[in-house]
Amino acid sequence: MRFEGRAWKFGDNIDTDVIIPARYLNTTDPRELAAHCMEDADPSFARAVQPGDIIVAGKNFGCGSSREHAPLAIKAAGVACVVARSFARIFYRNAFNIGLPILECPEAVDGIGNGDRVLVDAAAGLITNVTTGVTFRAEPVPPFMQEIISAGGLIDYVRKRVGSGARYGGG
Amino acid sequence: MGMTITEKILAAHAGRDAVRPGELISARIDIALGNDITAPLAIKEFEKIGVPVFDPERVVLVPDHFTPNKDIKSAEQAKIVRDFARKHTLTHYFEVGRMGIEHCLLPEQGLVVPGDVVIGADSHTCTCGALGAFATGIGSTDLAAAMALGETWFRVPPTIRFVYEGELRPWVGGKDLILHTIGQIGVEGARYCAMEFTGPVIAGLDMDGRFTMANMAVEAGAKNGIIPPDAVTEAYVRARARRPYRLYAGDPDASYLEVYTFDVSNLEPQVAFPHSPANVRPVWEAREVRIDQAVIGSCTNGRLGDLRLAARVLAGKKVHPDVRLIIIPGTQEIYRQALEEGLLSIFLAAGAAVSTPTCGPCLGGHMGILAAGERAVATTNRNFVGRMGHPASEVYLANPAVAAASAVAGRIAHPEEVI
Ligand code: SF4
Numbered sequence: 002m003r004f005e006g007r008a009w010k011f012g013d014n015i016d017t018d019v020i021i022p023a024r025y026l027n028t029t030d031p032r033e034l035a036a037h038c039m040e041d042a043d044p045s046f047a048r049a050v051q052p053g054d055i056i057v058a059g060k061n062f063g064c065g066s067s068r069e070h071a072p073l074a075i076k077a078a079g080v081a082c083v084v085a086r087s088f089a090r091i092f093y094r095n096a097f098n099i100g101l102p103i104l105e106c107p108e109a110v111d112g113i114g115n116g117d118r119v120l121v122d123a124a125a126g127l128i129t130n131v132t133t134g135v136t137f138r139a140e141p142v143p144p145f146m147q148e149i150i151s152a153g154g155l156i157d158y159v160r161k162r163v164g165s166g167a168r169y170g171g172g
Numbered sequence: 173m174g175m176t177i178t179e180k181i182l183a184a185h186a187g188r189d190a191v192r193p194g195e196l197i198s199a200r201i202d203i204a205l206g207n208d209i210t211a212p213l214a215i216k217e218f219e220k221i222g223v224p225v226f227d228p229e230r231v232v233l234v235p236d237h238f239t240p241n242k243d244i245k246s247a248e249q250a251k252i253v254r255d256f257a258r259k260h261t262l263t264h265y266f267e268v269g270r271m272g273i274e275h276c277l278l279p280e281q282g283l284v285v286p287g288d289v290v291i292g293a294d295s296h297t298c299t300c301g302a303l304g305a306f307a308t309g310i311g312s313t314d315l316a317a318a319m320a321l322g323e324t325w326f327r328v329p330p331t332i333r334f335v336y337e338g339e340l341r342p343w344v345g346g347k348d349l350i351l352h353t354i355g356q357i358g359v360e361g362a363r364y365c366a367m368e369f370t371g372p373v374i375a376g377l378d379m380d381g382r383f384t385m386a387n388m389a390v391e392a393g394a395k396n397g398i399i400p401p402d403a404v405t406e407a408y409v410r411a412r413a414r415r416p417y418r419l420y421a422g423d424p425d426a427s428y429l430e431v432y433t434f435d436v437s438n439l440e441p442q443v444a445f446p447h448s449p450a451n452v453r454p455v456w457e458a459r460e461v462r463i464d465q466a467v468i469g470s471c472t473n474g475r476l477g478d479l480r481l482a483a484r485v486l487a488g489k490k491v492h493p494d495v496r497l498i499i500i501p502g503t504q505e506i507y508r509q510a511l512e513e514g515l516l517s518i519f520l521a522a523g524a525a526v527s528t529p530t531c532g533p534c535l536g537g538h539m540g541i542l543a544a545g546e547r548a549v550a551t552t553n554r555n556f557v558g559r560m561g562h563p564a565s566e567v568y569l570a571n572p573a574v575a576a577a578s579a580v581a582g583r584i585a586h587p588e589e590v591i
Contacts, residue, residue, distance in 0.1 A: 014359055014360070014448065016554075016556045018535075018536075018554070018556040018557065018558055018559050019556065019557055019558070022536065022558050022563075023209075023535040023536050023537055023559075024536055024537070024541075024558075024561075026209045026237075026238075026535075026537075027238055027242075027243060027245035027246045027249060028245055028249075029212050029213050029216065029249070040563075041557050041558040041563040042557075060360060061359060061360040061363065061393060064359060064360070064393060065295065065554060065556060066294070066295045066535075067210065067292075067293055067294050067295040067297075067309040067310060067311055067312075068209065068210065068311075069210070069213055069293075069311040069312040069313060070209075070213070073213075087360070087363065089360070089363065089393060090363065090364050090393070090395055091295055091309050091310060091311060094310060094311055094314060095311035095312075095313065095314075098311055098313035098314060099311075099313060143196075145196050145325070154313070155313050155314065155316075155317050156217050156220050156221060156313060156316060156317065158317075159221055159316075159317045159320060159321060160220070160221055160222075162321070163221060163223055163320060163321070
């Protein structure tokens with residue numbers, strides 16, 4: 002899982018109402034959701050973002066509602082990965098469940114400016130600011146989350162479990 | 173070493189003697205909840221698994237957000253939920269006219285009982301923690317998996333304990349306690365943690381006030397909010413519970429990540445300024461804020477106790493000419509009781525609009541959207557940018573008495589100023 006793109010910087014506590022305002026939640030169509038992604042924070046984002054771009058944000062990214070439409074909108078907008086100082090917990094679960102790679106790395110957030118070119122190796126947890134040449138190491142993804150990702154997301158993971166009659170890895 | 177109430181409930185549902193914060197566990201769930209926004213996505217994912225729901229009595233679907241259907245797209249989302257409920261013969265699907273806001277409805281209908289593990293594809297599922305249950309929000313795909321398996325995974329959260337001491341002033345209640353708390357610790361002050369609310373002030377709160385507190389735990393980033401059950405809890409639950417329940421208590425030697433003790437004797441009604449629930453000030457500092465709209469309702473403050481408070485302020489008063497006051501009872505039952513008690517007459521005489529239960533304006537869905545530059549005082553739980561409408565509108569969060577007083581004054585006001 003390697004991505005390279007432009008960094009879009011956002012601040013702390015970016016909530017799910019900013020990521021995808023509730024007024025657009027009368028649909029689950031990812032393309033429609035993507036068209037309004039981050040609209041209330043940066044109205045130009047949805048039009049300007051390119052496939053492979055990376056969101057770099059402050060602490061508590063994705064706080065607020067449980068709407069999975071938020072990571073879906075980000076993914077469908079073409080964003081390859083979100084790097085943040087920290088994530089709100091439901092957003093964290095949702096992102097893994099739908100296969101949007103996310104990395105916690107406060108140093109990278111400090112060391113990446115808006116518009117910088119960024120290279121991310123999600124499996125290795127390495128984030129490189131291509132513009133400045135500096136590489137950062139992110140918090141490793143918990144092994145259980147890696148299991149879900151390698152199964153192809155939560156639903157495929159569950160299908161395997163249903164087939165084998167086993168319970169979740171944790172207990 | 174002992175366990176907190178949250179740890180004990182999770183251990184029991186994981187089939188374990190003990191669990192520790194940080195552990196990943198798989199836990200049996202008692203109730204899985206979805207609504208008209210989150211369930212359609214869950215249903216799409218669920219159908220890919222190709223199994224029946226784990227228990228048609230334990231999957232609860234409540235179309236409450238954009239209902240009564242606000243437009244064609246919403247009608248289609250609601251229909252997906254309705255069709256699914258029929259196909260899987262779900263016992264607890266609630267149709268318009270019989271429904272309510274999910275987090276008001278489930279406790280009221282006795283569907284959630286003390287000791288439960290409840291997950292819901294709605295972040296305010298944490299409301300049910302007021303019953304002494306473990307209740308937390310998850311996403312749609314999580315809900316899909318849980319509907320199939322009857323279990324889900326959790327990382328056991330560390331618990332932060334909040335002890336409230338002193339005696340509350342008049343017009344100060346659960347909303348003010350939780351706003352004050354969030355103001356103190358910030359919107360990520362309890363991220364990934366359990367918030368346990370205790371102390372003599374909590375013991376003196378009725379269930380409505382307790383639901384308000386647990387409801388907003390997520391606004392501090394918490395995984396769950398929980399109030400150890402007592403006689404007040406039992407009195408509420410006894411008449412409603414549809415299943416046997418169990419009252420858990422934390423061990424005296426349980427360990428807490430942190431303990432905060434607040435003396436709240438001097439606490440004034442609190443107001444959260446835009447655009448963060450942690451941007452909290454005493455109501456007196458908000459007196460210059462002119463408002464265009466006041467909303468009383470939501471899963472935070474749409475219960476009977478909240479409506480009674482509003483009625484005490486509004487009795488014999490008129491809503492300010494420049495203000496729209498919108499009152500939304502949380503459930504059909506609350507609506508009916510408010511009618512029988514004469515509260516609705518008071519509201520109508522004051523010049524308020526009273527709606528059938530719905531989330532409505534709380535999330536900027538319908539039933540009272542704000543234009544650019546407009547301001548609302550609301551008893552809801554979030555005042556994020558654009559939450560109630562235009563991104564250039566503003567929401568101030570307050571308790572129902574303050575919202576009612578503000579509707580009369582035309583600006584944010586302490587109830588004493590108008591009564
Ligand atoms: S009332 Fe508001 S916060 Fe509560 S469930 Fe509905 S939209 Fe969410």
